[in-house]
Amino acid sequence: MDAKRKEAEAQKKTFQYDASTRMSMVNSLTLSAEETEKRLASGEPFVVRFKYPADTDIHVHDLIRGEVVINSNLLDDKVLYKSDGMPTYHLANIVDDHTMKITHVIRGEEWLPSAPLHVMLYKAFGWEAPQFAHLPLLLKPDGNGKLSKRDGDRLGFPVFPLEWHDPKSGEVSSGYRETGYLPEAVVNMLALLGWNPGTEQEIFSLDELVNLFSLEKISKSGAKFSLDKAKWFNHEYIQMKSAQELLPYFTKIMDEKGISYEEDYLLKVIDVIKERLTFPSEFWEQAGFFFVAPTEYSAQDLKKRWKEGTGEKLRVILQLLEQDEVFDMQAAHDRVMEHIKANEWNMGAVLNSLRIGIVGAARGPELFTMINILGVPETRKRTEAVIAAVEG
RNA sequence: GCCGGGUUCGUCUAGUCGGCCUAGGACGUAAGAUUUUCAUUCUUAAAAUCAGGGGUUCGAAUCCCCUACCCGGUACCA
Numbered sequence: 001m002d003a004k005r006k007e008a009e010a011q012k013k014t015f016q017y018d019a020s021t022r023m024s025m026v027n028s029l030t031l032s033a034e035e036t037e038k039r040l041a042s043g044e045p046f047v048v049r050f051k052y053p054a055d056t057d058i059h060v061h062d063l064i065r066g067e068v069v070i071n072s073n074l075l076d077d078k079v080l081y082k083s084d085g086m087p088t089y090h091l092a093n094i095v096d097d098h099t100m101k102i103t104h105v106i107r108g109e110e111w112l113p114s115a116p117l118h119v120m121l122y123k124a125f126g127w128e129a130p131q132f133a134h135l136p137l138l139l140k141p142d143g144n145g146k147l148s149k150r151d152g153d154r155l156g157f158p159v160f161p162l163e164w165h166d167p168k169s170g171e172v173s174s175g176y177r178e179t180g181y182l183p184e185a186v187v188n189m190l191a192l193l194g195w196n197p198g199t200e201q202e203i204f205s206l207d208e209l210v211n212l213f214s215l216e217k218i219s220k221s222g223a224k225f226s227l228d229k230a231k232w233f234n235h236e237y238i239q240m241k242s243a244q245e246l247l248p249y250f251t252k253i254m255d256e257k258g259i260s261y262e263e264d265y266l267l268k269v270i271d272v273i274k275e276r277l278t279f280p281s282e283f284w285e286q287a288g289f290f291f292v293a294p295t296e297y298s299a300q301d302l303k304k305r306w307k308e309g310t311g312e313k314l315r316v317i318l319q320l321l322e323q324d325e326v327f328d329m330q331a332a333h334d335r336v337m338e339h340i341k342a343n344e345w346n347m348g349a350v351l352n353s354l355r356i357g358i359v360g361a362a363r364g365p366e367l368f369t370m371i372n373i374l375g376v377p378e379t380r381k382r383t384e385a386v387i388a389a390v391e392g
Numbered sequence: 393g394c395c396g397g398g399u400u401c402g403u404c405u406a407g408u409c410g411g412c413c414u415a416g417g418a419c420g421u422a423a424g425a426u427u428u429u430c431a432u433u434c435u436u437a438a439a440a441u442c443a444g445g446g447g448u449u450c451g452a453a454u455c456c457c458c459u460a461c462c463c464g465g466u467a468c469c470a
Contacts, residue, residue, distance in 0.1 A: 014394065014466075047468055065397070074395055074466095082468040089470050113396060113465040136398085137463075144462060192418095196405055200417050219405075221398050222463065229404065229419045239432095276431045286431085301429085340428090351428040363430035 016076040019054035048081035050090075050117065050124075058116040063104075063133040063215045070116050078117050090114060094121045097130060106133045106215070109222075110146075133215045136194045137222040147225055149173050157227045161186070180249070180279035181230070185237040189230050193223045203236060235278045243270035249280035257284065259291050268373050272365045286364075290373065293382050294360025301362040302390060305352040311387040313350050314357070318383055321376050329372045336368075357386030 015021070022029060027049075028036045040046070052072040060068045080091040087095075097105065105118075112134045122129035138147040141155055152159035153173060163175035176186050188204055196219070197212045204212070238246065247263075250270060254261050273287045320335045321327070340347050352362045358370055358379060371379050 016394095016466090045468095049468095068396070070396070076466085079468045084468080086468085088468070093470090108464095109397070110464055111470090116396095134397085139463085141403085146463085193404070198406065198408085200406080202404095202418060216408090223405090224403060226403055226419065232419060235432095275433085305429085337428095346428095348428050355429060359429090361430085362428095365431090367428070 017049065018076045019052060019073060022051070022077060045083040047079045047083050049077040050080050050121065051077055052120065058119060060112075060115045060119050060132060062112070062115070063131055064136075064218050065112075065134060065220060068112065068115070072116075072120075075116060078114075090117055090121065094118055094125070094127075098122070098125070098127050102130050104131045104133060104215075106135060109134045109137050133218070136219060138193065139222045139224045141225050141227060155227065157225070157230065180281045181234050182237045182241070185230075185233040188237070189233045193225065194219050203233075203240075231278050238274055238277055238280075241274075243267045243274065246270055246274060246280070250283050253280070253283050254291075261291065265290075265373070272369055272373065276365075289359045289364070290370075293378075293385065294358075296360060297356050297386060297389065298361035301352065301356055305349045305356065305362060306390055307346065307349050307353075310350065310353045311391045313345060314354055314383050314387060317350070317354060318376075318380050321371065321379065327372065327376050329368050332371070333368045353386075354383065357383045 017025065024030075029051075031039070052075055054072065056072040057069050058072055058075075060070075062068055078090055079088055081087055096102075115132055115134070118132075119129055139145060140147045140151040147159060149159045158174040158176045158179050158181070160173050160175045161177065163178040164173045165171075166173070177183075184206065187206060187209070188202075191204065191209050191213070192202065195213065195217055197217060244267065247267065247270065250266060251263075254266065269287050269290045273283065273290075276286050277283060316339070317336055320339055321332050323335065324331060337347075339345075340350060351367055355362055355364065355367055355370075358364075358367075358374065364370060374382075
């Protein structure tokens with residue numbers, strides 16, 4: 001066989017063990033029965049191959065691609081049993097699936113070329129073949145080709161559901177769970193990669209997916225993974241969750257930071273902050289000031305908003321905030337706004353200065369909502385602190 | 393090389409039997425609005441001569457052929 005292979009290579013042809021060549025090879029077809037027996041008995045190593053019929057069109061009915069036809073002359077007699085006595089995947093696979101009464105074989109497109117062999121194998125055994133569906137491949141976001149785990153960590157997104165430590169290489173591959181993707185978001189995103197129900201709906205619950213999904217609606221071409229779209233899905237799913245449902249993500253962060261908290265307080269914070277989150281991990285960066293008073297103030301924001309006499313104005317506002325027996329957010333808001341207008345203060349400058357004292361920078365949720373959560377005493381404390389820091 | 397599969401906005405896609413497609417939606421991008429800030433949100437816009445070329449037809453993204461490109465397979469791997 002080696003000789004034949006070399007000969008073929010010399011002629012720039014690919015040698016193939018098939019109907020046209022097998023009769024010129026040393027095998028049980030060309031050897032006499034006695035000779036074959038003798039060699040077997042002597043323990044000579046051998047393999048068992050599948051003998052394709054000559055010049056026969058083999059039809060594979062694929063649920064996604066329709067009828068795929070290939071002529072048996074183009075196929076080579078695949079090894080079924082290796083010389084170590086072990087079956088190859090092809091044999092093992094169909095025996096397995098048959099004994100397990102598998103009805104549908106759904107696998108990646110890279111298996112399409114070996115589907116004819118499998119069909120013929122079922123036929124040879126006299127077994128009914130299952131339905132086949134060859135799925136399009138997931139492609140890497142940049143360029144072409146199959147998505148691999150290397151691409152994920154190269155481009156900053158996970159390809160594994162869970163973080164994985166390779167025990168051999170010690171290599172760590174990031175996981176969707178650890179990165180902060182919600183399971184439902186990942187399922188939703190993956191379902192839509194290569195499949196589409198034909199409507200304009202994009203957000204699906206698992207139940208909806210189960211009901212709507214059909215193999216016929218799967219597209220034939222490979223789909224590139226999109227990091228932006230994955231993030232968008234995650235953001236959408238975070239919005240759909242209640243603060244209570246999201247709580248575990250954040251208690252974990254609080255514990256890691258070693259910050260003690262009241263659960264009710266945390267829930268209120270989650271409610272106002274979740275709309276700004278794509279990943280739970282962004283929580284501290286967005287909401288840390290609800291738990292720890294700022295110690296530094298954005299120099300840039302101060303420069304822009306803090307004017308001459310701001311400290312004095314802030315103290316006036318604090319007094320306005322302190323007027324209620326029990327803080328009334330709406331009333332306090334109206335009072336402050338009225339006062340600012342009546343005195344013709346620069347609204348943006350004053351309120352942002354107050355904000356800088358509370359948050360540390362000109363960012364964050366609506367001002368009075370924050371004061372409401374933080375409480376007026378804490379607001380005064382922080383405001384006095386920023387006045388002292390800026391005006392000495 | 394050979395065989396198989398694929399090819400609609402930058403990306404994911406709708407488009408099932410040709411006419412309702414002046415090719416729709418979403419992500420992303422841009423601009424505006426809202427917001428005292430940032431983010432969110434909302435509105436609008438740009439974005440595919442349907443890979444290219446031939447047919448068939450009154451009419452094609454949709455049917456046929458050719459070409460190009462991409463992907464996969466071509467192992468005693470799965």
